[in-house]
Amino acid sequence: MTSSALAGAGAGDGRDAEAATSVLRADDVAVHFGGVKAVDGVSIVLTPGRLFGILGPNGSGKSTLLAALTRLVPLTRGRLEFEGRRYDRVRPHTIAARGVARTFQTVRILPGRTVFDNVALGAESAGSGSKAERGRARERVRRAIERTGLSGKERHRPDELSYGHQRRVEIARAIASEPTLLLLDEPTAGMNRQERDDITGLLADLRAEGLTQLLIEHDVQMMVDACDHLFAMNFGALIAEGEPEAVVRHPAVQEAYLGTQGRAHA
């Protein structure tokens, strides 16, 4: 599906203008595993200071797209630009240095290290050579721990934390690097309502501070409430994008979530 066909959900026709000021631009990105087209021809543009979301049923290619954007899987084809610089041929570790941080679909933290150490891993990626830099990194760790509600748990190890708190460690580690773009893969999975609200509030605060974010979540209502702009995917392709309310009402999105029979009953 071409981008013009997706504009009906409210994306507007200003893609070229947006691209000129984009934080991230992905053109015709495809990731194929043999005959499986996990992502196929996806084009997205992320503009500064906005919270973008990706919706889609299980297996629709959301996490693979995130992995492609962070170069953790090789592209079958396509072009990636971050702040105007092409990066689809660079190695994954250079992406973080340019200002892209991410969390993962499953909790991935160092099991033998404390909360402080795990968050420090993110803060130190921003540079920790001199004593002054190490001091600044410690301050970023302290602030990220405070913002994610982990104060008092700095010396706890992952096996002493609830699943929700382990998720917070991942988020703290990502924001401790003070990124330009934050990619979040189901950051509230396994959290209760209160914890979800806390994280949603944190993401809103980060947006207010000008941080561009791309969020994957299954909670449609949360995505509609939190995001400025939604992308919807199914079978590896982008099926709709635009204003959240318009995207969730888009027939292709309803088809993807409910199926033809479900839509008939709806």
Add this chain to the structure above:
Amino acid sequence: MIDWYFSHIVLIQSTFTTLLLALSVQVPLRAGVFSFAGVGCYGIGGYLAAIGMVHYGLSTATAILLAAVAGGAVAYALGLLIQRLTGLYLAMATVAFTLIISVLVVNGGDLTGGASGLFGALGMLDTGHLLAVVVVVVAALTFTELGPLGRRIEAVREDPELASAMGIDVARYRRATFAVSGMLGGLSGSMTVLLRSTVTPDDINFHLVVLALTIIIVGGSRSWIGALIGTVIFVWMPEVLAFVGEWEDVVYGVLVAAAAVYLPGGVTGAAVDGYRKYRRKRREAAASPPDAPPPQQAAAAVGGDS
């Protein structure tokens, strides 16, 4: 004490050189690199030091330095060559590298002394020199285990993909561990040979790989302390178990098997786990009110004993 020192000087010196050999395997393992290249570099270092002294009249220090640098360089080149391999395939490739070194020295003609090896490479080395080298090496390795560098190495071992996403150049870290491993192997090999004054192809064979691995299995791979504990156990075990005579190999096997089954992280891993459990219990005790009933009694009191 002085009598004891002189009667055990060979074991004491062997403890230091074996520790360096064990560290040449522990360093890559700590970064998640299953490599025995350090053992091959032990052979390279031993032969280079012997060749340097016997054929070219190098001083002891120059021969050791040459061995360490050459070991590091060869291991780094090997790391570049096989950097895409992981796990058992990487281990097998590095074991093959060690065996290739032993074949090369057998066929090295007058340079390596062929199957007879080289004799007369007696270095001016004493226990103090060995201790100084070990202290410097251990200090450097301690630095790599602490702070930001320690965290990054742990990330490379535990989750290379996460490490990449955190901006860590995983391939560079892995190559660096090859180089350090080779240097340590070269140091160990050269100092062992210069203490003994001889080196033969039999000194570089598969049993060295097994020795280094068992030291790390029993001691633990996460810290140099594990390598030290394992080294002390295996270097001094023949002395301690002298009374069991020919059963020594059986005791050796049982010890390694027991460590593999009951101490998956080695002696240091068990100690660290024990300390963490103790700390956790203390924290939980501090968090609960002093007159609160134990959790099982509290659950029973509210009917929640299922």
